Amino acid sequence: MRSGSIGFMNPENAAHPTGARDELARAIKAAVDEATREGSRRPTQVQIAKATEGKYRHRVSKSAISAWQSGGRIPESWAALSSFLRALEETASLPQGRLDDPKWVRLYERACAEQVPEPGPQAVTLRVRDTDPLELKVHRARTAEGGNAVPAYVPRDVDPAVRRAMSRAGQHGGVILLVGDSTAGKTRCAYEAMTAVLPDHLLVVPRHVTEVPEAVSAVTRSAKAGERCVLWLNDMERYLGPEGMDLHGVRALRTAKATVLGTMRTRMHQQFPDDGLVQLAETFQVERLWSPPELDRAREELYENRDPRLRLALDQAADFGVAETLATGPQLWQRLCGASVVNGNPRGAALVWAAIDLALAGLTDPLPAELLEELHEDYLPGRNKQLLCPEPLDEALAWATTPPDAVTRLLIPDGPGLRAFDYLLDAHLRASGTSPDFIPERVWETALRVGTERRQRFDIALAAHANERIDISRRALRPLADAGDVDGLRGLGVLCEREDRAEAAQWLQLACDAGDVLSHRLMGNLHFRQQDRVAAEEWYRKAAEAGDEVSQSYYRGEPTPVPTRAPQTPDAPLPLHEADEVDDGEEDWEEEDYGPTPRTLRILRAAFGLLADMAYDELEEIGDARVDLQDNYAFLFSDMPVLTWRQKTGWRRQMARCFDDLADDIEVGNWPLPTCTGEEMAMHLALDHASSMVTDEPDLVTELVKGLPEEPGDYDWELCMTTFLEDTDVLFLYEPWSQGIEDPHSPLNQHLGIAGLEADRWFKPFYEGRARDPERGFRR
Template sequence: MLQGQRTPQKPVLESFLDALNAPPTERAEIMKTWERLTDESREWQAGLVRVTEVSPRELGVNATIRPLPGYVPRLFDPDLRQRIEDGTRRGCFIVLIGGSSTGKTRSLYEAVRAEAGQWWLAQPADTRDIYRLLDEPDRPAVVWLDEIARFFDQTPALTKPQVARMVRAGHIVVGTLWFEDYSARMDSRVTGAVERELLLFAEKIDVPRYFRPEEQLSARRLAATDSAIRAALDAPDDGLTQVLAAGPELMRRWEHAPPYARAAITAAADARRLGILSPLPSDLLLEAMSGYLSRPEQAASQQKWLMEVTSYAAQPINETSLAALPREAGERPGTPPGYRAADFLAQQLRAQHRAQCPPESLWTALIDRLDSRDEIRRLSDAAAARMRYRLQARALRRLMTLGDGGACIELALLLVRRDDLEAAESVLVEGVRGQRDTRTATALVEVMTLRERAEPLRTTDRTAANARRLLWDLLYDRGESLDLRTKDGRGDLTAGDDLATLLAERGELTELRERANAGHRLAADLLAEMLATLRRSTELAARAKEGDQAAATWLDQQTDAETAEPAAEIARLRADLAAGAASAADRLTSLLFELGDEAALRAEVDAGTPHAVDRLLALLMAGCGDDATAAEEVRRLRAFGMHCDGTPALTEGNDHG
């Protein structure tokens, strides 16, 4: 304070003047100067406060036990605090990565308070607030981005150049991130380069799930005078920070919840699983709950539902302030308050319900009532990954009403797959009228061309089954396979190879077999590989006996592979997926395809696992053999997808559009 580097807090200054026994006139002049300096600083941005003026709860610390338990030093604290101390001179961007309720936010709060307690604090609600920070005068602040994942999918995006500008301006930018979110964002096959570049730019500090022995020793020293820590140490299996966050009690509260409270908690947790981070208003939550209730339970009034939610799910646990379904203020001023599942509970239920598709009531409530384009976009993608195309269409129509120009193209292509070309044209005509994007006009021309190409297949003299197959393929890949067949018929060898590869990827064994028998070398190789993959030893042996060298080679490899035990690898891959390692999806779905495990692949489709839809459809098609009716049903499933309960939606039905 004496060096004049920071404006002191008012109580500190008053105590200092008391100690000096300052004369009243001098005291008044000093306090007047303090008020002026403080007012000038506050003009930088309305609502800004010092770090030390903000409670841990306001910064996201799970203050579930009152008073807040003592802080147990972590082994990474010296490194974290040194980086923040360095950041007070040149700015920094630090992200703590770990699971829910592992102490990320508490450690970050303690470090920032210790090293930059007198700095201004900014808590942006969204990326627009961050951009506004960059437009303010150059006055460094701590920019608090707790749960940084909520900024990833917003518009405008949170990018490396944006954060780098804040660091160059001297800001201390800090945030936390769940490990599974970090793994998913760093997987190049799942996300784009923008998020990876941002996370690569960050100074990352890992927060282990459990305390190390040295940290446990520190906790035991604190336990002598801190009853909360002493109680947490008595339950070592749950983890100290998890117990302090009331994690195990949250799970017990969900497991023993009465029906309406349980439905509300599960719906809110499933919304988090689908990528919805904003609080759910009560009317949305009540609409979503219906799919989690039995028909007799649905007969009660919604007033009774809400009463149980507020009296049980939203009530703090014992003497803590943490509820299974806390009621929170809206994300931005003016937005209604709502309910959001507690972090620890949401994380546990996400792992527990990973392979369960949420009921339709949740999807429709979220799609119809949320106003965020980013969140509706995530719902659309989640529906597509689960082959719930009716819900995807509903989300895309909602995006159109919210001004998303690209949604009409996606919806049109979805309608094309369903052989509803007239509706697809109407959607694109509407899109062309409402915007100047040439992509929409190009898509309209493409759909009109497809409509012309489809007509001959409807009136062709070919057998009805073959014509219908060609029509479904035309609509599914918008002419790719039909063009390859045409070029192959003209002697284009590359097109013939590409067609064989496409048939193998889709599990079209019948046509692949026809091409192999006709002497196509690559088709024979791919057929042998597919037969080996699907463990069809009898046909593979028959082809090898007839002199098919590829079949003989794959038959030997298959004999060796059959001695391997896949159960342990499947369990490991699923555990990796549950922990957020999205890269395990490719190997897991490939292995389930090789095993011919249709039920397990369907479970991965319900989980939204990447590649699961394509592998399931290929497996089903490969199992059709020469049954044209069964193959027709698979193609219709490919076009129309499934209902939320997993049954095929083999007709147009109603997309509620």
């Protein structure tokens, strides 16, 4: 069998290898055994394969490792073998270089030089649990930073039904067929179901229609030996027809109680209605466009892992399937990058490149074909454009707008114009990176000439700012500012800050003079980043007086100072509050005596109960209405950060329950330790309320603590803060300078490593092990 082929025998049933390949296989197996004995951890094939996905390493699949050990094949390159050895050291916690030995090079060279006869058709056989999704033709996504070409799986709506069918087939045999459009996610869905339900089955994979008889024989032999099998038929249509699965093969599979798992494109499925295998199949449709529940699960996965590929797919989910975007994008990118050659499609590629650059310059609306024609020759490579023999224009447009093997295409017709597939923009940015020279000068000039609408001027300004072309940003917004457009004035102030803060202040001052409320707060932010806290506070107060809700909320609540973490962004240092005194760790106290006193907990328990009552009472009055600090004032819900003011009744009931949950913790003798962001906010509000009770309602407090001994540490609310809260990140939401910090994709959020501040995630548990009973209900 040739080096690098997917084909290999099951290691449990492989013929015994001979010669140099036999020696290399024994050495690899011995290295794994040695690492298991000497290392502090027992390495598995999955762990070793995962470790090869690191930066600067050659990726090796777990099925390849299994094949090397069995002698079924040899590593495809020395880089692959070396990557395996380094990963084996790492996963076993062996000293770096422990497996360095010149013998490996000699063994590998001799194995490569050994002549072996080319085998006849032979199906791949291995355990389901050892399969690699890429080798089973799951579409490769663009490689993430860690080297992973297969994104985390997002469950599909069809999964439960497919897995139930898989379970039945695993016991009694059967044919399961997943049907859908190209790149709908059929193969990934089948792979995930198979590995989840039937991990111990043998998997048989014919690589070609000529291998179908051998695959059926392998399944039959395994059944006689007591093994259950899965026959994998990705793109099942390739294994049907005159040379494929005949009636005899179908009967043999049924007798062996094998599970046949296949996928087929919708249009191909319509061509085989009478095929025996298709008629036997339990068929499931995998939709190209994802349903709302599927999109919700994808967003949940994005929140957890922040995979930029998934974020891009979700951005395009209204027009394209998530799996489609993940899978087709790389193919289209390669198609584009390889088109500018002789006898290729250089003119078609040039049209696409022109559309990409215009979109990246801010012209995001569909573009007239005439505009692309005007610019495209600049993208034909070389001084003498005709040396490439570019195709005619109509042929070029047809190539760019015709999907090669899916529903997406390089240029997508949209109304009266064309737009580049958004994945291409992202790929181009990742390949080249923004810079002042990233977009050609002629494209900027064209964008400024064509983009005359107000919205387009802002889009161009932002695109130019991203590429450090402040000169273009000024030219885009200056006509608006000269016309007295307040948004234009404010925009110039924001965009010019990186280059010239004095100029930024001038534009913001003009916006303030024109009555722009937001610009008052932005002036405060500008001074805050210059570490002039006095001037910043003055502007924040002006913003509050002018009606800026964020600033009003900040000053009304007088929130507890945030922790002293000094976030530094590349362009705008953001110093926080003055540092608290550092604990030198030398306090002499006994651990069992540490913590809030019984009186403190009693008052805090009362505060939680009162706030819960208040929350439920307010809910009856405000329902889903937005709250504020003016006419729509609600004492409790208006005291929360502005980003929560638009939340609906369901969210507010959960917030009310947070107070009850923490009160119940104290009632049963536990410390009230918040389990989610909502409970953290409840803790802050309750501590503030409890402190006010002690100061303003001494008679009530005396009645509440009757019978409890008085202690020196009573009513130490600062101690409660440090005892019950891991951090005070939620208070960032009150700070005027931190607006937008809740977005997990914002630079400030990522710099600080904050999670769970978005309002719709306030009630998601921090830790699964500490999650409260989801069936506990509500008090009212």
